[in-house]
Amino acid sequence: MKVALFATCLVDTLTPSVARATATLLQRLGHEVVVPPGQSCCGQMHVNTGYRREAVPIVANHVRAFAGAEAIVAPSGSCVASIHHQQAAVARRAGEHRLADEAEELAGRTYELSQFLVDVLGVTDVGAYYPHRVTYHPTCHSLRLLKVGDRPYQLLRAVRGLELVELPGAEQCCGFGGTFAVKNADTSTAMLTDKMANVLGTHAEVCTAGDASCLMHIGGGLSRLRAGTRTVHLAEILASTEEAVTPDQQTRPAVSA
């Protein structure tokens, strides 16, 4: 299958290794990956901060960039949820009905990584090797908007060498929430502290999730505390193999960017 990769603005700009891992993984599974160069952002940050009118041209750019794609995959539950639940609505509210229809149609072919792997490609064992103790944080939008359910667990359980440990209070938000993390920095930090306490309580080496934004939040907190646990995106774990695993416990993913 020809898969168009939507890196998302945050991953593309700050953690390109996550998009690279997604591409590597899909190619290894025998699919052709294309990266439309006109892509930027889904518009979620604008919508959720109150700039829904300003989000409309961003949605239009996204629709333009991915027009004609057979399937679109993004390594982010949150951005995919915004594409599914927000893009058409903000376009329609602004009276851009054609754009809304196009966005809706595109959303029907847009998948979060774990859903694409399990539901569309029908694989749970992606042939990955990752010899680490890992805990999984089910990010809110993957969990509640996309309802990815146990798909990430199915994928992680099939990874050779990986020891999956349960995260207590897993379903509680990490406190990121986009601009919430800055506008309500104190409450966000209080939520993060409790999340980190649960993560550290598992004695996992790695905390993983399907959203680079939440991981940047949790990872930023852990890094500030000089904690030993690091954050690695689910795509990076699934892209890892015997040939491409970090030999030591560095704060870097198994696949080089």
Place this chain on the structure above:
Amino acid sequence: MTATVPPKAPTFLGLPTAPRGVGHLRGDQSFPDAARGALRDGQLRANLGHATSTIRGKRAKVVDELPDWAQLREAGRALKAATMARLDDHLEELERQVTARGGVVHWARDANEANEIVTRLVQATGTSEVVKVKSMATQEIGLNEALEAAGLDVFETDLAELIVQLGEDKPSHILVPAIHKNRAEIREIFARTIPGVDPDLTDDPRQLAMAARTHLRERFLRARVAVSGANFAVAETGTLTVVESEGNGRMCLTLPETLITVMGIEKVVPTWRDLEVFLQLLPRSSTGERMNPYTSTWAGVTPGDGPQEFHLVLLDNGRTAVLADEVGREALHCIRCSACLNVCPVYERAGGHSYGSVYPGPIGAVLSPMLTGVEDNASLPFASSLCGACYDVCPVAIDIPSILVHLRAEHVEAVARDRERPTAEAVAFRGLAKVMSHPRLWHLAQRASRLGRLIARGKPTLPNALPPPVSGWTRSRDLPTPPRETFVESWVREHGS
């Protein structure tokens, strides 16, 4: 010479919202400022963490045991939506039925009118004391303060409301107003404020309940007027309903000669049969019980049985304005179960007082700004990480996250209308929107973000001390140094575009 400024064209201000200067819908601090203080209160954090996790667990258990919960929830949502679509008809039917059964119906446009009506009705009875059933509507309008200002003594009879009243505190939860207090703190309040209380009072729950019981019993027996709220009002039969756990409400509803009920207009349901759905949804969602211990229903006046004078005050106080908002009107479906508070990670940490309104938590963050007009509670729609736990547990499926996002936009758009110069945030977001909708500009901006590499001076993370708004992030979290190349750049370099 003075230039004449042309008068601004009159703007349509919309339907009236809850008036300022009365009631408890507005705080005196923004949410982030109030939360900053609350987050430092370790005792509060412990009390809330313990109480909300206990009640969350109880709710989950009794909801999971029902095979038809999803259908019940959908029935509740559909009933509320249908009722709101013809709210005026249902309210007029309710008025006819209550009147036919010997009650008197009063229409109160806002908090001031409602307070004035109730005060006048109480004064007409010649009594100087009022006992109260726990009620959010009367907390919302500040009825206690209004009655006290008229020289009347008001006694809250719900145990948690009593704790709040005796402690000269404010309620912090819709269902459990004293959720922020633990047993030891309650013991201290009782020991200090209840006249003639046993000096050896301990923090044993039974002892505390008995102390409150003795204190209240005397007031129930001599009360001539009671004031209540209502959970539901059935239009076709004129029946009012109060559900509760303690039985103190029933004492108030049955013993006094006069009963005055203050009810938000959204509490009406068309038929008796509709209660079937809500009386299943409410207790499981609120206290985590299959059935609440006391459900009192009454219609008008029954000669020789219970209060011989009944007044129903129908309160608007901004509700019609909420109904006019196509996205936000769903908030009127709320049955005040408080399940959304108990699952909210923001509420659990910041506590109810941080919201500044009697309606805290996720539902409060949408309801309060809509009742007052969003500019009077502008920080509340932002007091959420949009995690969606509230929507999941809401027994009538109110999409609270979507309403929060809608109100954020209403605020941003109101600010843009009212200010001559845009805010720095608006300038930034508009600029970013332009950049993000033009790939060439976007790639330039991404390249510019690499200036961060200069500030990082070869370190994997940026310095902790950065100017606002980035400081909001870097005070407690590291920010990674931007990479040398974006993913799309490297991909295009390798594969061509």
